Amino acid sequence: MDTLVEWEAAGAIIDAGGEITGSVPVGAGMAAMVRIPVPGTKGLAVELTPRGWRPRGGTTSTLFIQDATGRRHLRLDYGHNVATGRVDFHWNQKGVAQQFGLGNHAPAGPGGGALYHGARYFRHAGRLLMVVGVAADTYSVVVSDRPFRQLAIVTGGWAGAWAGCKVVGAAGAAGGTLVKPGGGTAVGGLLGCLVGGASGYWAGKVLTTEAIELGEEVVRRIVEEISAREYRDNAPLGGPRPNSGSAVPSAGRAQ
Amino acid sequence: MKAVTLAEHAPDPGWRPLGLPGWRCDHLLWPRRADGEAGPPAATVAALAAALGGVAETLFLAEATQAPRRLAAPWSLRRQGAPAAIGLVRTRDPALIATLFDQPGFDWTQRGQMVWLFPPDAPPCADAEILATLAEDPPAVLPAACTGLLRPGTDGDFAELATRDAALRASLLAALAQGGMRRGGTAER
Numbered sequence: 528m529d530t531l532v533e534w535e536a537a538g539a540i541i542d543a544g545g546e547i548t549g550s551v552p553v554g555a556g557m558a559a560m561v562r563i564p565v566p567g568t569k570g571l572a573v574e575l576t577p578r579g580w581r582p583r584g585g586t587t588s589t590l591f592i593q594d595a596t597g598r599r600h601l602r603l604d605y606g607h608n609v610a611t612g613r614v615d616f617h618w619n620q621k622g623v624a625q626q627f628g629l630g631n632h633a634p635a636g637p638g639g640g641a642l643y644h645g646a647r648y649f650r651h652a653g654r655l656l657m658v659v660g661v662a663a664d665t666y667s668v669v670v671s672d673r674p675f676r677q678l679a680i681v682t683g684g685w686a687g688a689w690a691g692c693k694v695v696g697a698a699g700a701a702g703g704t705l706v707k708p709g710g711g712t713a714v715g716g717l718l719g720c721l722v723g724g725a726s727g728y729w730a731g732k733v734l735t736t737e738a739i740e741l742g743e744e745v746v747r748r749i750v751e752e753i754s755a756r757e758y759r760d761n762a763p764l765g766g767p768r769p770n771s772g773s774a775v776p777s778a779g780r781a782q
Numbered sequence: 783m784k785a786v787t788l789a790e791h792a793p794d795p796g797w798r799p800l801g802l803p804g805w806r807c808d809h810l811l812w813p814r815r816a817d818g819e820a821g822p823p824a825a826t827v828a829a830l831a832a833a834l835g836g837v838a839e840t841l842f843l844a845e846a847t848q849a850p851r852r853l854a855a856p857w858s859l860r861r862q863g864a865p866a867a868i869g870l871v872r873t874r875d876p877a878l879i880a881t882l883f884d885q886p887g888f889d890w891t892q893r894g895q896m897v898w899l900f901p902p903d904a905p906p907c908a909d910a911e912i913l914a915t916l917a918e919d920p921p922a923v924l925p926a927a928c929t930g931l932l933r934p935g936t937d938g939d940f941a942e943l944a945t946r947d948a949a950l951r952a953s954l955l956a957a958l959a960q961g962g963m964r965r966g967g968t969a970e971r
Contacts, residue, residue: 577892578863579887580843580864583862586892596887600892604937607793607937609936609937614796620818629818
């Protein structure tokens, strides 16, 4: 029986029980780097890095729900809060007060610190995992005896991860907004993207592999049919004539 | 609180002021917006734009598609989020100056804006001088012809006004006072 997906060569990480866990780093990496759309907000998306230029000192915010230019945004910040006169965790917003019901400098509440630091660590860890995923999949292509086939499978996995992150992440963001606009939006979006990215990576590889297998099967049958016709056409008169495809020498399985 | 209040110290104790020799820093404060939005209120924007346009040539960062002058951003600035092409607007028109507080990609409230002030007859400065200003925070060098610099403070809640030319400072503060500026303010609590 053919192996549906050459998991070890596909850059997947196999745990001690032989289960596939390679989709997890890609899912986490996607969540850390992809814009996760927030439905119904006219182009806002959850991200872990700011949009637009900022000075070299960088930003003290770690979590952003923003449009493509950063002009409209909600961001979780830590620093001096002009509203409280203290250094604290707070939300800064511009142009999205209606969507999230949070004013500029609104205190982030008791969970704000955990969310702030979690977003920071997740951004770094996600990027690292993304590099691990890219390296593993690149390695799998390089060492594969059928590199183009493997490249197609890997590409399908990454496309699936991206699509899964976007779709499930958007659903998570919408659900999170219902629970707690702002923080819930971000948490829901990131978790949804992680799950959707991991699932999409796995599904993308499986579907691509099945598509390739199907294509190879079609090609093999066509080759067999052509070989059978040639055999029938070239057989000497009165000689043995094949009455079924099974008598035809196999064209071999496409490799 | 007035539309603009002049303060000696920044409201954020952790603020790092421009430290170039020969430059003096003042801080311009304003009330928080009633609608809960970030950035200065409309009255403050109007007062600042009128004062800046009245005393100096004002150069600020802008979206490249809307700007008459563009410069290619080096990789170091791209890593800081700058677009491939940085737009620059040089004007004395208050209506145009007012747009500096809401430029896509150069968000005032995230400290992504920089405003250079030049004497009215100053020649255009070189691209390299502009890029050098953006390289450090706070800026370590400024264009030779530049006599003033306005940059957003923490969360864009105030502005740091740095001046090298005492005459420019005096005329700018006089223009702001004419617009109702109060002196000796402290951070709003």
